[in-house]
Amino acid sequence: VNVLFKGVGGAPVLNRNKFSIATTVKYQSLLVFLRKQLESKPNDPLFTYINGAFSPAPDDTISNLYKCFSTDGMLIVYYRYVVKCAIFGSHITISSVPAWG
Amino acid sequence: MASSTPTATTLFRRLCWDGTVPIEVKIDSKELPAGSDRTLESFYIRAPRVSYLPLLIQEVKTFLFDLVLDEASAKDMKTDDWWFEAEGGALLKWHWPVGLLYDLHLVAHPAPDFQMKPFTIILHLASPPTDKLLFTPSIETCKQSFMGQLKEADFLRWGNTKRVTSLRKEDQDGLWEGIVEHNFDDFWRIASKIAPSPNPLAPPLTPNPSSPTLPAPSSRPASTQPPSGSDRDNAYSVRSVPVRIYLPDGPVIQDLVPPFLEDGLPHSLSLFLSAQLPLLFKPSPTSSLSPVDPNAPKSNLAFALIQGVIAPLDCEMAWLGACMSGADGWVNVCIGLEK
Numbered sequence: 380v381n382v383l384f385k386g387v388g389g390a391p392v393l394n395r396n397k398f399s400i401a402t403t404v405k406y407q408s409l410l411v412f413l414r415k416q417l418e419s420k421p422n423d424p425l426f427t428y429i430n431g432a433f434s435p436a437p438d439d440t441i442s443n444l445y446k447c448f449s450t451d452g453m454l455i456v457y458y459r460y461v462v463k464c465a466i467f468g469s470h471i472t473i474s475s476v477p478a479w480g
Numbered sequence: 481m482a483s484s485t486p487t488a489t490t491l492f493r494r495l496c497w498d499g500t501v502p503i504e505v506k507i508d509s510k511e512l513p514a515g516s517d518r519t520l521e522s523f524y525i526r527a528p529r530v531s532y533l534p535l536l537i538q539e540v541k542t543f544l545f546d547l548v549l550d551e552a553s554a555k556d557m558k559t560d561d562w563w564f565e566a567e568g569g570a571l572l573k574w575h576w577p578v579g580l581l582y583d584l585h586l587v588a589h590p591a592p593d594f595q596m597k598p599f600t601i602i603l604h605l606a607s608p609p610t611d612k613l614l615f616t617p618s619i620e621t622c623k624q625s626f627m628g629q630l631k632e633a634d635f636l637r638w639g640n641t642k643r644v645t646s647l648r649k650e651d652q653d654g655l656w657e658g659i660v661e662h663n664f665d666d667f668w669r670i671a672s673k674i675a676p677s678p679n680p681l682a683p684p685l686t687p688n689p690s691s692p693t694l695p696a697p698s699s700r701p702a703s704t705q706p707p708s709g710s711d712r713d714n715a716y717s718v719r720s721v722p723v724r725i726y727l728p729d730g731p732v733i734q735d736l737v738p739p740f741l742e743d744g745l746p747h748s749l750s751l752f753l754s755a756q757l758p759l760l761f762k763p764s765p766t767s768s769l770s771p772v773d774p775n776a777p778k779s780n781l782a783f784a785l786i787q788g789v790i791a792p793l794d795c796e797m798a799w800l801g802a803c804m805s806g807a808d809g810w811v812n813v814c815i816g817l818e819k
Contacts, residue, residue, distance in 0.1 A: 432641045433631035436575055443734035447636060447720065 380445045381453045384413060387431070388459035391417060397453070402442035406435050413458060424460060431457040489678055490668075492803035496787050497664045499529040501582035502598040505540055507548060511605045516549050524598060528662050529579025529787060530807035533564055533572060534622040535660060540603065562617055563608040567600040571609065574617050575625040580726070580812045583785050587816030588728040596788075623656045626808055630655070633722035633809030634674060636736075637801075643674040659807055667807065675809065676715035678802035715739065716746070721801035723811045725756060733757075739798035749784060749800065750793035753813075757782070760815065761793075785814040 384396045393416055400409060410427060419425055428434055429448050445454050506522045523544035527536055537559055549557065564572040568589065572581055582599050591597055631641040644652070651670045658667025715721075716739045725733040733756055741747050753761040760782040784791045786804050791813070805811045 429632075430635070432635045434628045435632060436625060436628065438573070439734070440732070443724075443732065446735045 383453045383455045385457045387457050390459045404441050406439045407437035426459055428457045430455050489803050500526040503527050504598040504600045505603055507603045520548050527578045531578050532622050533574055534617045534619050561606045561608055563604050565602045577806050583814040584726050587814045629808035636720045636722045637718040676713050676802045678715045678799045715798040715802035721797045722809055726814045737797050747797040749795045782815050782817050
């Protein structure tokens with residue numbers, strides 16, 4: 380199925396952000412794949428949100444997620460790093476992605 | 481509690497909340513350090529269905545671990561490397577509610593007469609299979625996972641997670657605290673703000689069928705809600721009910737479950753299961769008016785276990801979503817095979 384990655388909150392934008400992924404894999408594999416695309420180290424914090432709304436359990440299958448949450452034939456995954464602030468003065472950019480609250 | 485939730489709904493939620501399962505915890509004897517007391521073999525615990533394994537660790541530590549190991553070893557042992565396995569060898573996931581782990585075990589290893597035997601789990605103290613476990617057993621990750629499931633359920637119902645994310649931080653934390661402390665009132669005081677209520681959709685203009693003008697204030701609270709209030713959080717107006725099907729050998733199925741089908745009838749468990757698992761649940765005649773074929777096999781090959789109860793197949797999915805979901809908002813249906 381098709382997956383679209385959207386970087387938000389200052390995360391790097393991928394040159395290619397649409398990928399095809401097998402339905403049988405678990406979400407965990409998608410995370411590993413995204414890390415490779417972003418060339419981020421395993422310990423770098425990376426947060427992903429389906430449709431920008433929630434983070435599924437890593438052992439959910441892509442098939443289940445696609446059935447329930449795809450939009451126009453794509454599963455949209457937002458990703459961002461943790462935003463370390465305080466360097467930019469008093470104005471902090473608030474990510475449009477809802478965080479834990 | 482001044483709430484508009486009908487009594488029946490609260491009753492079912494209470495029953496689900498108070499549900500417990502018997503668990504027997506044994507420490508893997510190969511991993512016990514020298515000097516341990518090996519006469520204490522196991523520890524029995526009545527765990528709430530809505531709880532999670534990481535939350536039980538403290539109790540296991542106090543009542544089993546500290547008694548079995550001598551003081552020196554017990555002090556050095558960190559719980560980070562702990563992991564649980566079912567007696568048959570199945571790895572137990574940290575982020576699945578205890579009730580689900582139990583029910584799945586029950587359908588995978590059916591006991592005669594359906595007695596509630598204790599679920600024997602083995603506590604390992606070291607070498608967790610991190611590639612399969614995906615999580616460390618910290619309470620914080622468990623909480624994050626719980627909140628994630630809550631949001632996913634919210635999104636499935638309404639297409640957004642506004643109900644969960646607009647709760648104040650204290651309320652969000654309060655939900656988890658309710659589970660940790662196992663306090664029904666604390667949990668549901670907050671959860672009722674985001675959980676759907678199962679009032680069948682009233683006709684749009686008459687909230688109370690017997691009085692077309694103003695609803696009587698003292699009659700059943702459910703029907704006196706102004707239509708906009710009850711529709712907003714109504715279990716029957718969700719986009720999809722958060723349900724997952726668990727098969728005994730592992731696969732988990734999740735799909736869209738609208739509360740009503742195209743023909744206007746409420747979606748029922750039998751229709752849902754016969755659509756997802758047609759080989760196990762034979763599709764029944766689509767029209768209730770067609771004569772029942774007397775030669776058709778009456779019993780199904782399988783049954784559905786929800787919160788430890790064999791669910792009648794004519795349950796409505798929307799009702800299940802409002803009354804029989806776990807604390808994380810999901811209705812977990814474990815499928816067992818009839819003998």
